[in-house]
Amino acid sequence: MISKALDTYFPKLVTMPALKQDIMAISTMVTLDAGTVILKQGAYVKVIPLLISGLAKVFKEDEDGHEVLLYYIKPGESCVMSVLSMSRNGSSQVKAIIEEKAEIVVIPVDKVMVIAKKYPKWNEFIYDLFNIKFEELLTVIQILTFSNKDIRLLEYLKKEVVLKKNTVLHTTHQQIAIELGSSREVISRLLKKLENEGAIILKQGSIEVL
Template sequence: MELSNLSEFKSSKELREKLADLGFAKTFDEGEIILNENAYIKAIPIVTKGSIKVMRTDEDGREILLYYIKPGESCIMSFLGGIHQDTSKVKAIAEEDTEILFIPIDKVGLLIKDYPEWLDFIFRLYHKRFEELLEVVNAVAFKKMDERLLNLLQKKCELISNKTLSVTHEQLANELGTARVVVSRLLKHMEDQGLVKLGRNKVSLL
């Protein structure tokens, strides 16, 4: 697995080669579950192509989007759960067709010991995820649902570099932790305002 083309993964050639040597690659189709909640974590994922959305589910089965994992990034939740031999507290789903390099959890300690830049990568990732989780808390606590929906659409479009999304109202509702009818009503209102154009399982930002 070649990591040198990942601009976000700021590391030496030696570390990239070591990761490629230690890890194993897998591909996932759009919508495929990569990691379920309460599953034991046996490897740390590094996204090499595509993207992952990380979700949290409450006791009533309602879900909310926490953050996206892009190429050159990993899941800090998996890292923390793995090194503590704990189960996953989140669910990871392929947002699009995705390729992942998995680093076995028993090799992580070796990497930290031999490659200080790997630890720096983990700390920078932790900082980024913490800020993203604060954004989620801020949005849920202080922002109206229409603003949260528009922000989600913008994030998704930025992720795939396309202003037209293939997504259902149900999917958007799940990621926002609300009901489908709420999302449908808000999207219709946004369309009336000229912010979006709606199609069958499609939403286009204008």
């Protein structure tokens, strides 16, 4: 099962048979339900996840408990912030939550350190992933800093549609507010504005993006 998952979603890691065999020997596969917290902010990283299916979200949380969505972890990816925290033996600066029921290949951090020293191909995979997530973070910063709130909200909705492959998003105004670091009242007002402009259709418990 792990072998097929690696072949399908992590082709760069299986170009070296020895690397693939070592990963299979030290990892396990788990299934996690939506809402499962896989990494707490301030906690030490114990495992490095390789996402096979589903979707996870990574947040930054402030001292008052407010959260801002930083990036998504999609099939074929891992959490680069977990890797960074592991490499400096520090606590995590972010929180990661399963958004959609997911299958994950889990590797203990001490084993990852061995893999990283032994196989440059692993480090190439992490470096490429870091570049991807860095670009996503730059986009988030640009939207947060330079975009109007309604533009920011619409971009968020469009990204959710692409990731979930569904134009109907089953979510709440409060959940969107949490992920965008806003208030429910502001999000509700902006959603109504977008609906009046013909960009979305608001429904009970869902939003259709046109």
